[in-house]
Amino acid sequence: MRSSLFILSAFAIGLLLSVFKVIPDSLDVGLYSKYILFLLMFLVGMNLGLDTKLLKTIRSQPLKLLLLPLATVLGTFAGAFAAVAILGCIRNGAPSVSLLDSLAVSSGFGYYSLSSIFLNEARGAEMGTIALAANIIRELMTIAFAPLMVKYFGKLAPVSSGGATSMDTTLPVIQKYSGNEYVPVSIFHGVVMDFSVPLFLTFFLSLY
Amino acid sequence: MYIALSCMFVGILTGRLARSRVRADLSPLILAVICLLLFVLGLELGFNEELVSKFSHIGITAVVSAVTAVAGSCIAAKLFYSFIMKNES
Numbered sequence: 001m002r003s004s005l006f007i008l009s010a011f012a013i014g015l016l017l018s019v020f021k022v023i024p025d026s027l028d029v030g031l032y033s034k035y036i037l038f039l040l041m042f043l044v045g046m047n048l049g050l051d052t053k054l055l056k057t058i059r060s061q062p063l064k065l066l067l068l069p070l071a072t073v074l075g076t077f078a079g080a081f082a083a084v085a086i087l088g089c090i091r092n093g094a095p096s097v098s099l100l101d102s103l104a105v106s107s108g109f110g111y112y113s114l115s116s117i118f119l120n121e122a123r124g125a126e127m128g129t130i131a132l133a134a135n136i137i138r139e140l141m142t143i144a145f146a147p148l149m150v151k152y153f154g155k156l157a158p159v160s161s162g163g164a165t166s167m168d169t170t171l172p173v174i175q176k177y178s179g180n181e182y183v184p185v186s187i188f189h190g191v192v193m194d195f196s197v198p199l200f201l202t203f204f205l206s207l208y
Numbered sequence: 209m210y211i212a213l214s215c216m217f218v219g220i221l222t223g224r225l226a227r228s229r230v231r232a233d234l235s236p237l238i239l240a241v242i243c244l245l246l247f248v249l250g251l252e253l254g255f256n257e258e259l260v261s262k263f264s265h266i267g268i269t270a271v272v273s274a275v276t277a278v279a280g281s282c283i284a285a286k287l288f289y290s291f292i293m294k295n296e297s
Contacts, residue, residue: 006243007242011246013250015250015251029255030252033252037245041213042218042219043241044219045219046234049220049223050226050230050232064295064296071281071285074284075280075285078280079279079280079281080273083272083273083276083277086276095265095269097273102273106273129258133271134274137271138277138278153285156289160288161281
């Protein structure tokens with residue numbers, strides 16, 4: 001839990017420093033985040049390489065784990081239904097969201113750059129921004145709350161919650177809290193979800 | 209995305225070669241780099257003026273969408289896990 005606090009504080013400090021212009025906008029932060037991600041992936045790999053019992057534990061994993069993306073899709077879409085119901089109840093000037101909008105936003109599975117571009121073009125700037133924010137928050141929640149997810153929902157929960165990001169940005173926390181043996185399924189899951197994002201988005205956006 | 213995976217494979221090889229000599233626990237270092245990544249993500253979002261100015265308007269919709277997606281996935285993952293384990297044993 002202490003690590004969740006560190007992670008959220010780091011995010012909050014970054015956000016505050018840029019919102020209040022303490023750090024100038026001229027920095028190419030997108031480039032930095034890419035290199036930091038590469039370093040992180042190298043460290044995740046090194047952790048795997050140092051593990052002497054890795055191959056044995058991976059071989060003992062049931063093959064059915066590869067069906068996990070199916071559970072992620074079903075769970076996420078069930079969540080999209082719940083979101084429409086909850087937003088219908090609170091609605092205080094927030095933009096109204098149809099079921100189709102909600103399904104399209106959740107089809108990002110954490111892949112915020114792609115989903116926001118799709119929704120921006122098809123449904124306007126507001127839905128694009130909602131998709132961007134919702135999918136970033138999904139990634140952020142997974143990184144910050146992975147230990148709680150493992151505790152209450154099991155070792156596959158952060159993988160599912162990470163969605164398309166389970167192969168890169170959320171992989172380090174999955175490795176840390178679910179264990180090295182879950183890294184292969186996590187990468188497989190991330191790749192499958194990654195490819196499914198444009199498929200689901202195209203499908204839902206064609207229904208309007 | 210494939211560059212990131214390639215970095216991981218280079219890491220695996222490095223770890224494999226260093227195995228006999230290095231007995232280091234990398235997790236504090238990994239946590240520090242995760243914090244650095246989140247710090248930069250925070251910066252990136254703060255620089256996105258469109259997102260910052262609209263957040264008071266769209267924030268609640270985005271938060272509810274994210275929380276329900278995460279909760280739905282976690283519940284589905286738990287059901288899936290218990291289903292597999294029941295079939296395995």
